[in-house]
Amino acid sequence: MKVWRALVRWTLIPVSALAVAGILLAAGLSLYVLPGLPSVNELKRVQYHVPLRVFSAEGDLLAEFGEKRRVPLKIDEIPLPLKQAVIAAEDDRFYEHPGVDYQGILRAAFSLARTQAALQGGSTITMQVARNFFLNRERTFWRKLREMLLALQIEKKLSKDEILALYLNQNYMGKRAYGVGAAAQIYYGVDVGDLTLAQIAMMAGLYKAPSKYNPIANPQRAKLRRNYVLRRM
Incomplete structure (x- = not known):
């Protein structure tokens, strides 16, 4: 009987401590973190800045002005x-x-x-959208917490397709290209609808590190990443 009581006591202590910690964390979030978060409603009114383009009478592109190259897509x-x-x-x-x-x-x-090596998978697409639109890239616990809370709020306000569209249009893809529309034109000279499967996988690989997996600057490394994406599909 004494052993049973001791077992119950030593089980209840950590469980109670975790419960109290959870309550304190929830209270802290409500008081200090949530009120300071930006409004995710801003994502419903996103307008992308596109470069100024000059065309010939025949419709050929003559010049493009602007630091960022972007082709917004639905x-x-x-x-x-x-x-x-x-x-x-x-x-x-x-x-x-x-x-x-x-x-x-x-x-x-x-x-x-x-293994002392974290697997990829901690940051979701929605969390990356939250970071790209609202946060900086500092590596702190509080920034990561804000990113997670914003992601949960974004999912309540936007559909999955709306979130994916933001992700595919906003992210930097290297070579001054932002979004898949501009990246397709810069890397392959075509619209996204004309990409081959290999080109699609190559572009998807850019999201992890656009400079590291740039098919122009690092073709061999980019091919390895492309093959990884093809295996995952």
């Missing part, structure tokens, strides 16, 4: 294989999680504890 203008490739490479549970992939976070944590 989600239904982006070919399905390109969407599938980006999701496979960056967030394969995109349509399953609520903005934060708790399974991915646990997987990365276990990998870090076992």
